[in-house]
Amino acid sequence: MENNISDKKKHLLTYSVLSHDVLFYIMLFVCAIFIVLALLVYAKVYNKSQSVLGATTSATSITPSLSVKDTPLQDTKSTKKYILCPNSPGVMEHCYAEVNFQTTYPIFEDKTTITPQNLIVYKVNQNNHFSQETWINDKQGNFWIEAGYGSGYAALIGDQSLNHFSKAHVLINNNVFFADFRQHSGYHFHPGPRIAKNDFGKDITVDINNVNVNTWRIKIDGNHIHFKGNSNNNDLETFIKKEGSEIDLGEEFVGGGNITTSKFVSFSNNMFRKNNEMLYIENSKKYGKIMYTKNPPTWVRWKNGKEPTQTNHGGVIETGITQ
Amino acid sequence: MKTIQKSEKIKLVVIVSGIFGCCIFTYILLFVKTTTLPLTKSHAAAGVPESGLPAIAPTHTSLSSNAVNFSLSDAQTYIFHNPFVGGDSVNGKVPIVESMQFVTAKTASQLMNGEDVGVDDNHIVLFVKEKGPFVLNNVPLPPGTQIPVFTYGETVYDATTGNIIDVSGEN
Numbered sequence: 001m002e003n004n005i006s007d008k009k010k011h012l013l014t015y016s017v018l019s020h021d022v023l024f025y026i027m028l029f030v031c032a033i034f035i036v037l038a039l040l041v042y043a044k045v046y047n048k049s050q051s052v053l054g055a056t057t058s059a060t061s062i063t064p065s066l067s068v069k070d071t072p073l074q075d076t077k078s079t080k081k082y083i084l085c086p087n088s089p090g091v092m093e094h095c096y097a098e099v100n101f102q103t104t105y106p107i108f109e110d111k112t113t114i115t116p117q118n119l120i121v122y123k124v125n126q127n128n129h130f131s132q133e134t135w136i137n138d139k140q141g142n143f144w145i146e147a148g149y150g151s152g153y154a155a156l157i158g159d160q161s162l163n164h165f166s167k168a169h170v171l172i173n174n175n176v177f178f179a180d181f182r183q184h185s186g187y188h189f190h191p192g193p194r195i196a197k198n199d200f201g202k203d204i205t206v207d208i209n210n211v212n213v214n215t216w217r218i219k220i221d222g223n224h225i226h227f228k229g230n231s232n233n234n235d236l237e238t239f240i241k242k243e244g245s246e247i248d249l250g251e252e253f254v255g256g257g258n259i260t261t262s263k264f265v266s267f268s269n270n271m272f273r274k275n276n277e278m279l280y281i282e283n284s285k286k287y288g289k290i291m292y293t294k295n296p297p298t299w300v301r302w303k304n305g306k307e308p309t310q311t312n313h314g315g316v317i318e319t320g321i322t323q
Numbered sequence: 324m325k326t327i328q329k330s331e332k333i334k335l336v337v338i339v340s341g342i343f344g345c346c347i348f349t350y351i352l353l354f355v356k357t358t359t360l361p362l363t364k365s366h367a368a369a370g371v372p373e374s375g376l377p378a379i380a381p382t383h384t385s386l387s388s389n390a391v392n393f394s395l396s397d398a399q400t401y402i403f404h405n406p407f408v409g410g411d412s413v414n415g416k417v418p419i420v421e422s423m424q425f426v427t428a429k430t431a432s433q434l435m436n437g438e439d440v441g442v443d444d445n446h447i448v449l450f451v452k453e454k455g456p457f458v459l460n461n462v463p464l465p466p467g468t469q470i471p472v473f474t475y476g477e478t479v480y481d482a483t484t485g486n487i488i489d490v491s492g493e494n
Contacts, residue, residue: 024331027338034342096466135465144465152461171408171461172376179463185436186473186493189409189462191486192441193372224372230439232432252463293466 097298098250099317101281103288106237107245108210109273110136113203116195117263119151119174128153128254129171132265132319135248136208138239145231147178147206147218149195152254178218180231192220192227199223210237247272250300251319266303270314280314297322374441375486388446391425391482398423398449407476409490410459418453418476426450431479440479440489447482459492
């Protein structure tokens, strides 16, 4: 017993003498642990971005396959920018997941109902954009029109060395848009109004309609959205009369880094116009051939039980993105 | 018990500060590195979302269709920091602003081979033409399409709101 007490006293004495040094080393140890933890967290975050973007090395190697000469992307020195879209050789930066509908005859109207969700795009110093849309084009890509909504940043990657330029700024933020390409007059992107936060989940109709010779009218209507415009002097009609039409419905993704959406976006009432008759797209040879394509990280599927053969209303398409 | 000396107190303060700093650093790494797109104020009338992408901040507030709510100088400053948004300039070349003019939407449409500008013909817009060339890698394209390259990048700004209402690539 006495021995125990004296031991305790001895211990207390030792502690009181060494307490400051012990405390100092304990604190130093704790501090070191925090630093190590911080470094580990940093390494994890860094590696995560590397693993997402790491495919860029392969992606940039696709650059020579682009047919346009003297157009190396500005990031060729960088090896960590774009997600590779393995099923899209030659379409280096853009991943798509869509339902593709082709006909041998011309389609004069492409109409769908999109149920939008908030497309959240994270700000990173690179081009990023994510859109949900429909396209109508001739089979050779000579003329086309697309319409939908999306979010994204313009990063001006090639200009990073020019320090007067912004590194990244908002390109679109859940804005509806349409864009067209006319061979004789290039590409035009028309950003419309933004879908309000409380309008996510509420349908918007997207309609691309040939209203006159070489004139297509684009209308996007939703709860608060009423956006329209024309694609004038557009010879799409001439080409589709010769070779048939193509409609795509789904999503497009550009860039890499952290980009995500939390909920599925759906496309329903998928319709087209053959001469003066509005028809739902069907999985039938009678009307055309439907193909599914998906390129990670984008994906597309028919909603369970809502395949076009089951609904007779063009089916319901769901799109999403995986990280 | 031995009292803690002043130098040791300093050591303690330094250590505690270090730990606190590490915590802050960790927090920043985890939560502040990425941020979602900011919401910006709409200049439009209440309940009616306005078209286009917020760009040049108006210095006046007139809502008249012919209102020009910013100056060319404001536009120059904006464009200096925010060049063509449709894509990167080839080889990082500094784009040259070939023209920058306030015109009617009708004139802007004519300058773009009849392309619809999206506002009434008499509405005033700022038409800006920059020489690249530009790789249009930052705009939506159809599946299977090669990324187009254009000599010129054109941007149309609504002179009333300062918003971008058309982004074009042309040769």
